[in-house]
Each structure stands twice: as structure tokens, then as C-alpha cells.
Amino acid sequence: MFNISVLQEPESLASAVEMLKAEPGLRIIAGGTDVLIRLQHGGEGWSQLLSLRNVKELEAISLRADGTIVIGATAPFAKIFLDPIIREHLPSLAEAAVSMGGPQIRNVATIGGNICNGAVSGDSASTLFALDALLRLESQDGERIIPIHEFYAGPGKVHLRPGELLTAILIPRASYQGTGGHYIKFAMRKAMDIATLGVSVICRVEAGAFQDLRIGLGVAAPVPIRCPEAEAYAIGRPVSVSTCQEIGRLAVKATRARTSWRASKDYREHLVEVLTERAVLESAKRAGGHHAQ
Amino acid sequence: MRNSNTAGIATLKPLALTVNGKPYQFQADIRETLLDVLRERLQFTGVKQGCAVGECGACTVLVDGTPVNSCIYLAMWANGKTVTTIEGIERDGELSEVQQAFVDEGAIQCGFCTPGLVLSTTALLDSGRTFTEAEIRRELSGHLCRCTGYQKIFDAAEKVLHK
Numbered sequence: 276m277f278n279i280s281v282l283q284e285p286e287s288l289a290s291a292v293e294m295l296k297a298e299p300g301l302r303i304i305a306g307g308t309d310v311l312i313r314l315q316h317g318g319e320g321w322s323q324l325l326s327l328r329n330v331k332e333l334e335a336i337s338l339r340a341d342g343t344i345v346i347g348a349t350a351p352f353a354k355i356f357l358d359p360i361i362r363e364h365l366p367s368l369a370e371a372a373v374s375m376g377g378p379q380i381r382n383v384a385t386i387g388g389n390i391c392n393g394a395v396s397g398d399s400a401s402t403l404f405a406l407d408a409l410l411r412l413e414s415q416d417g418e419r420i421i422p423i424h425e426f427y428a429g430p431g432k433v434h435l436r437p438g439e440l441l442t443a444i445l446i447p448r449a450s451y452q453g454t455g456g457h458y459i460k461f462a463m464r465k466a467m468d469i470a471t472l473g474v475s476v477i478c479r480v481e482a483g484a485f486q487d488l489r490i491g492l493g494v495a496a497p498v499p500i501r502c503p504e505a506e507a508y509a510i511g512r513p514v515s516v517s518t519c520q521e522i523g524r525l526a527v528k529a530t531r532a533r534t535s536w537r538a539s540k541d542y543r544e545h546l547v548e549v550l551t552e553r554a555v556l557e558s559a560k561r562a563g564g565h566h567a568q
Numbered sequence: 569m570r571n572s573n574t575a576g577i578a579t580l581k582p583l584a585l586t587v588n589g590k591p592y593q594f595q596a597d598i599r600e601t602l603l604d605v606l607r608e609r610l611q612f613t614g615v616k617q618g619c620a621v622g623e624c625g626a627c628t629v630l631v632d633g634t635p636v637n638s639c640i641y642l643a644m645w646a647n648g649k650t651v652t653t654i655e656g657i658e659r660d661g662e663l664s665e666v667q668q669a670f671v672d673e674g675a676i677q678c679g680f681c682t683p684g685l686v687l688s689t690t691a692l693l694d695s696g697r698t699f700t701e702a703e704i705r706r707e708l709s710g711h712l713c714r715c716t717g718y719q720k721i722f723d724a725a726e727k728v729l730h731k
Contacts, residue, residue, distance in 0.1 A: 276597070276599045276600055276601070276604060277599050277601070277642075278576050278599065279576070279579075279598050279599045279642075280576050280577075280579065281579075281598075282579070282581075282598040282642070282644060284644065307640055307641065307642065307645075308622055308637075308640055311601075311622075311640040311641075311642070312621050312622065312640060315620060315621055315640075322576065326642070326644075326645070328645050353634075373706070376622075376710070377625070377709050377710025377711075378635060378688065378706075378707050378708075378709065378710045379622070379625060379628055379635045379636050379637045379688075379710045380622060380637070380710065382634050382635060382636055383636055383637075383641065465709070466706065466709030466710070467623060467709060467710060
């Protein structure tokens, strides 16, 4: 039994937004796999809940006519993993989705919750950073769309305004068309574990050279990050093991890793270098690049 | 850990759900988990509480055919839904195909994880999808078993999924 005093269960986005406006103390719960654990451990400040489970319109995944992929904020990870649109166009997001938690968790945990709880270890974050994802936020004052990297404020903190809800994640066509991508999760166990490091890469290769490279890292700094120096270095360079090794070395420069009980700073930096190299090589292969030895 | 914080007062709401084919309707407390309701109120004690934080899978039940951890699933969320616990798996006193495979392969020792594992395996079988050996391991990875070392559990799952 949890310390819950209010449980609102709206059935539409419009009424959810209205309830949030009327009762600003409400906290949002979607899959509940983080919020209910918080409540199990005391859950100070989480006794008044607005549940999104009955707002079915927020679960859909669709491909718009302009090529934008729209992922509803409450789409569960299991649905994302199996969705034909995601598998065809965003395979690295499918890889990230199936690496998260275990099957029962993936059946209920939502991608929007994974973002809004602000965890740097969130398995979706690094891939959404690499994909230049946009977030659609809605309140009674209207809608705003912001790049995902502007949303993270610090460990466990995001720029969600009072009365505001994340409604969808948007991936424009230009972000994914013609790309190859790969997500590597490094953890102590192969399942049911939190990432020690998450590396997600998206790239385009033309005539054997990198034309576009985007590297998203989770658990390498207080918030998920990109690696601007490594990305810039790659452009125009041939897809080769030595290019990818240098990309790995440069990726470390973007990080602000710290020592925690999971791993030391030095070990995390080693992981960034090695796993970035591997993820970039695999992404280039998937993008159609044949690398020279 | 469970019931570590029962502060506050009861707020009751009507809850209607079907469990193992039988409809139930009563007033439930918004603070209750599906696990609380199934075990304490409806006496389906085949649903086990292990870790209470969604790590071990002992409390797994099927909600509209999908495995969920009932310890981190609000009872109110099951409103209007169909829940299957281990008590609803056998038919007319006969073990299901999955249950029989677990018995035949020696996949049961202390039995605490077994209800959840049988339910997850049943969901995989009912999905009609095909699974490689690696995918079976991945799809059963949300269950902890401290007795068997898992091999016999995978053998039982493969027996029904690779027949």
C-alpha cells in the first residue's frame, strides 16, 4: 500500500491538462515503474497523482506525411521495440528500448517517463540525443516544441513547467533518413540493470567517408550529452579503424564522468573511448560504409 | 519494505475486473497495488511478493494477456481489465502445457518464482511469435530464481516454444 491521497485518472489529454492547471500539486504518473518505487521508499511529495494510463491518445506511434516520426509520450518500451515504424526507420531506438529493464518493466514503463524523470542513465536518452529528437510539451497556455538537449537541467531534473505535460517525441525525417545507428549499453548484467554507460551513434556515410556523425552518451556527465569535437572531426574523414579510434579518444573530451559505486571516473572514460569507437564502426557499417583496415 | 508508508487515509473507488475468468466488483483503496488486491482481498495467493520494487518478477500476473509486475501496478489500473494468475492456468484439473513442461524438465525447486515464470512463458506461447534461444532468455530475464540456475527453466520454455 502506498501513501497516495489523490489519484486522478483523466481519459483525454484535454482533461489531463485541465486537471493539472486546477491542481498544480499533482505529480504525473504513467507506467509507474519509477514513481511507485519512489512511493515504496517513502515518496515525499508524491502523494497526489495524475495518472496518464487512461489517456490512450498519448500511446500512439505514427509516421506523418512530412516524414516526422511521432512517438506518443506514454508508448511503453515493449511497444516501441516491436513497432514496425521504429524498426524500419529508427532501429537504434528499438535496440535501446529492449535494453531497458526487463520484459514486465518494458510492458508498462513509458518513453516519456524515462525522459521526464531526468535520469542520466535512461536508456532512451542517448539515442534521442543522437537523433536530435524534439519534445512536444502541452499546458493550458498551449504547446511548445523544444530540442531534447534543452530539456535536461541536471541529475533528475528537467525543464517541465508547472501545469505542463510531455505529449510526444518527434523525430524529423532529416534526422534519420539514410542513416545507420547503433546503441551499446554497458552494465554489469545483461538484463534488469541500470547502464554504467550508454553510447548511441547515428551516422551517414558517402563514398566511404563520414558525412554526418552524432554521438549521444548517457552516464558520462550529469545529463545526457553529445560529443561536438568528435563529431566535427569525423566529417569528411574515411571510415576506418584509425578514424574511429580517434573519434573515441575525442569523445572523452565532452564527458564529465564521476566516480560512483558503479564505476570509477577512469573506468568510465575508458568505456567512453572504447565503446564509442565500436558503436561508430558498427553504425558506419549499417549506413553502408565499408571501412578500410 | 512493503507497507513501510501507510500514512494517509483510505480513498475508495469502485473497481471492476475479471480474474481467471470470474468477474469481481468492489470498492478498492487507491493506495492498493494489484498484488494487494489479488492476495489479500481475493485470496489468489499464487501471486507471490518478493522484492516489492519490480526487480524479481515473483508477483508477475497477466493483465489483458501481458505480463506485469503486480507489486508496482496500481489496483485501480486493472479496472475493466482481465487478469490471469497462476490459479487460472490449469484447465479442469489438468496442468497446462507450460506447467507440465516445468514439471517434466525439473524447472521447479522451491517454487517461489514458478508462478511468475509459468505466466511469462504462457504469454510468450500465446503471442504466436517465434523466439530464438537468446530471445527466450531475454524474455524471461525479468524473473529471478535462486534455486535452479535457470537452465532447466530455459529447457522447459524451449520445450513448449520450440515444439
